[in-house]
Amino acid sequence: MTPVVDRTAVPSGTADSGRPPVVVATGLSKWYGHVLGVSDIAWTVRGGIIGLLGPNGAGKSTLIKLMAGLIRPSRGQLRIHGQDPFADRDVRRRIGYAPEHESAWDELTALELVTAMAELAGVARPAAEPAAKDALAQMGMTDAMHRRVKGFSKGMRQRTKLATAIAHRPDFLLLDEPLTGVDPIARAEIVARIRELAVGGATVVVSSHVLYEIEALTSEIAVIYRGQVLAEGNVYEIRRLIDRHPHRIRIECDRPRILAAALAAAEHVARIEITDHGLLVETREPDRCYDELAATVLEHSLVVSTLSSPDNNLSAVFDYLTASARGDAP
Amino acid sequence: MSVIHDLGYQRYTGPRRAAGTRWRVIARQQVASAWQTWWRFKAALGLAVIVMCSACAILLLAGDRKSSLGRAQSFVITLQDTVLPESIIWFCRAGFVLTLTTAATVVASDRQSGAFPFYFARSVRPRDYVLGKLAGTALLAAAIVAIGPLVVSLVRLGLTESADELRGQLPIVGKAVLLGVLTTLAYTAVPLGFSALLGNRRHAVALWAAYYLIAGQSLYVLGREVWAPLAAFDLPRAIQAIAYSLFDLGFRAGRDVEIPLGVAVGALVAHIVVAFAVLAIQIRRAHTRGVGAA
Amino acid sequence: MSMTAAILTIARITLVRLRRGRALWVGGLIAALPVLFAVAIRLSGGGQSPRETLFGLMQLVLAVMPGLFVASAVGEDIEDRTIAYLWARPVPRGAVLLGKWLALAPIVTLVVLASWSLTEVVGPRGAPSPASLLGLGLGALAACAVGGGLGTIVPRHGMAVSIVYLLFFDLILGAMPVSLANLSVSHHARLIGYEETMALSGVGWLVGLGALWLVIGLRRMRKLEA
Numbered sequence: 001m002t003p004v005v006d007r008t009a010v011p012s013g014t015a016d017s018g019r020p021p022v023v024v025a026t027g028l029s030k031w032y033g034h035v036l037g038v039s040d041i042a043w044t045v046r047g048g049i050i051g052l053l054g055p056n057g058a059g060k061s062t063l064i065k066l067m068a069g070l071i072r073p074s075r076g077q078l079r080i081h082g083q084d085p086f087a088d089r090d091v092r093r094r095i096g097y098a099p100e101h102e103s104a105w106d107e108l109t110a111l112e113l114v115t116a117m118a119e120l121a122g123v124a125r126p127a128a129e130p131a132a133k134d135a136l137a138q139m140g141m142t143d144a145m146h147r148r149v150k151g152f153s154k155g156m157r158q159r160t161k162l163a164t165a166i167a168h169r170p171d172f173l174l175l176d177e178p179l180t181g182v183d184p185i186a187r188a189e190i191v192a193r194i195r196e197l198a199v200g201g202a203t204v205v206v207s208s209h210v211l212y213e214i215e216a217l218t219s220e221i222a223v224i225y226r227g228q229v230l231a232e233g234n235v236y237e238i239r240r241l242i243d244r245h246p247h248r249i250r251i252e253c254d255r256p257r258i259l260a261a262a263l264a265a266a267e268h269v270a271r272i273e274i275t276d277h278g279l280l281v282e283t284r285e286p287d288r289c290y291d292e293l294a295a296t297v298l299e300h301s302l303v304v305s306t307l308s309s310p311d312n313n314l315s316a317v318f319d320y321l322t323a324s325a326r327g328d329a330p
Numbered sequence: 331m332s333v334i335h336d337l338g339y340q341r342y343t344g345p346r347r348a349a350g351t352r353w354r355v356i357a358r359q360q361v362a363s364a365w366q367t368w369w370r371f372k373a374a375l376g377l378a379v380i381v382m383c384s385a386c387a388i389l390l391l392a393g394d395r396k397s398s399l400g401r402a403q404s405f406v407i408t409l410q411d412t413v414l415p416e417s418i419i420w421f422c423r424a425g426f427v428l429t430l431t432t433a434a435t436v437v438a439s440d441r442q443s444g445a446f447p448f449y450f451a452r453s454v455r456p457r458d459y460v461l462g463k464l465a466g467t468a469l470l471a472a473a474i475v476a477i478g479p480l481v482v483s484l485v486r487l488g489l490t491e492s493a494d495e496l497r498g499q500l501p502i503v504g505k506a507v508l509l510g511v512l513t514t515l516a517y518t519a520v521p522l523g524f525s526a527l528l529g530n531r532r533h534a535v536a537l538w539a540a541y542y543l544i545a546g547q548s549l550y551v552l553g554r555e556v557w558a559p560l561a562a563f564d565l566p567r568a569i570q571a572i573a574y575s576l577f578d579l580g581f582r583a584g585r586d587v588e589i590p591l592g593v594a595v596g597a598l599v600a601h602i603v604v605a606f607a608v609l610a611i612q613i614r615r616a617h618t619r620g621v622g623a624a
Numbered sequence: 625m626s627m628t629a630a631i632l633t634i635a636r637i638t639l640v641r642l643r644r645g646r647a648l649w650v651g652g653l654i655a656a657l658p659v660l661f662a663v664a665i666r667l668s669g670g671g672q673s674p675r676e677t678l679f680g681l682m683q684l685v686l687a688v689m690p691g692l693f694v695a696s697a698v699g700e701d702i703e704d705r706t707i708a709y710l711w712a713r714p715v716p717r718g719a720v721l722l723g724k725w726l727a728l729a730p731i732v733t734l735v736v737l738a739s740w741s742l743t744e745v746v747g748p749r750g751a752p753s754p755a756s757l758l759g760l761g762l763g764a765l766a767a768c769a770v771g772g773g774l775g776t777i778v779p780r781h782g783m784a785v786s787i788v789y790l791l792f793f794d795l796i797l798g799a800m801p802v803s804l805a806n807l808s809v810s811h812h813a814r815l816i817g818y819e820e821t822m823a824l825s826g827v828g829w830l831v832g833l834g835a836l837w838l839v840i841g842l843r844r845m846r847k848l849e850a
Contacts, residue, residue, distance in 0.1 A: 068712045070850035089714040093625075097712035103704045105637065107644040112637075119633050120713040122625045148644075164709065174712075369781040423792065430784035532700070532783050533650045536692035539787050540654040543684045548661035551677050556668040 027076030037062035051214035096170035121168035154181035356462025476510025523605030634723025690771030759817020
């Protein structure tokens, strides 16, 4: 899937090794009785937007709750800006957390809720209400801010919740499934807002199991599966590392057989499939393949109408990673 | 024109549970969820076991001394004979604990958590729901307020010294069962009725506790001061009065309000009928308002 | 954020929620029961009800009200998962319990005292004695602390456990003719408010018991997870 938002302005996340780490987890484990939440996680986040990906029950919410200081690790260590988020409450001033669930204090209005949350996050009382109004406005909730949360739809609750997370201007945002139940227009607004916060210097960890939501936000991901970090980093780099699966390139051109004949001799090409309008090439060295492709096109003056990579996206990467973790990879 | 494409989905065509037995699923789920934690059922069960063991121990120690509570002219009431009717008030206390953690929260919890759509989006009728919740709660209540008295009555039989005495004591098993059934019905229907009155479980529990404790005590005192039948509206005292009557015990002069058997049974039946009505009306109302209107 | 500021903010939120919810109405209805009883006795010509009975009813009110208001307050936030909003912020964990207690305990106390005053106006004395107001008032505050402490120990069933404790354990403990009775809130509320004796030591015990239960609650809050 092609990203719908330009990512160029957003700072990279884990890859930016020059920045001091925001999150450092070492041997981090959490059990709920006999149920495993996360297991032996070693993970470092340095900034930007990081998408926390994983199927339901993978441990995304547990990891976010650990980072928010809501639960204590059963084993291992977790540091946010060098401090323990469960024990050191000062560090929580820098954290903005939007939980996964919709529950809120229904008797309060959106403005009262966000104002109270801003105050509890350390914003001085006179400044709390303007900050709350500003946060609600950013989430498109100005018209509804004097209404009680009880009457809110799922999407409005979601936006109010996000406003509580950003009202005190934290520099580390933890957003657990923030786009669930939000309509497409509001979703685009929220995505834009999260990206603005990241451009402004905030580190954002967003969890989701909906891949295109993450894809719209960032290319920096961490894949959680069965309580462990399966992969982390740039989605395209991760894709390159999955050498078990050849990289697929779809080409639509006027004379596909000529192109196929030229590529068939190459060592890195694992398979070529000729279709009605073009061909599908599977290669183990995509960069080299693209170079040779360009040379062949120029040499034979081929007319190429489409050049795409059907598995160079998050969905494919996610499928490959979880499939190999399940042990059912080919 | 509408069309269903075959995408691998197939409607379930296997055997289906008869509509008339679906309440059993709800009852089973009710018992299973109560069993899951210590506080919902096991704590009350523990209290009931303590009461039962204490009653059995007293039975063993009491011997055949004459009790001052006997009111029959033709035969002597021994201390052993008084243990079961005297212990019923303690079983009621254990039953009350169960109502606080389970029975008084049942319907209110379902409304609060939005569980009604899960029931009524299926082919579950309001009567299946009511019957299922009643049956599930009754099973739990029976384990607290009916099994104990039955065991005590059986132990009493075991202490008889001759076949004639055993034959003479046999009716106490029937009386214990009757008492257990009545108590179970009261400790099931009435708190369930309260749980259906309000949509918030802690409000429902508070109101039930206040009715049981404060209104019950008030009516009992009013019965003593003003008009005796009012005392029968204190649930545990009404059950105790039935127990006393069944076991031919007399009320303590100046301490107990003498509640006639008919009045006690009437008050208990009135409680149960009103509670059933509240439960049925509230569930039907929630159902007719539509799924999600709970 | 300082402990005081956090407590005050949480207390304010709790009060707004209480004002807009139904709990206050349910509490008012419960507190009205002894008054209705006193009125019924008076109207029926049954004479004035014994003060002991009236005070006994108030002790039952004291057993139910902390459960309704305080014991379920922390547990409700944990069960509804709204506690995440508080604990994800730089709020001392104890502030949640203290803020709720600060908002709710005075409300419970006021409702209990109003109920008792009206009951006494209708009842034998015609007006409540200062000692009875002191006994019931302090008893309500201490019972709320018991409820708060128990609510943190058994968050999901705080209300039921609080009622059962105050009804079956505290009242029975208080009736014991041994010094263990000093650990009972209802015992001291009764000594001060009904028997009108031992005011100073009773006040001390009630304050101490309330503080003890709050400390238990505060220690427990440190370990609770969302």
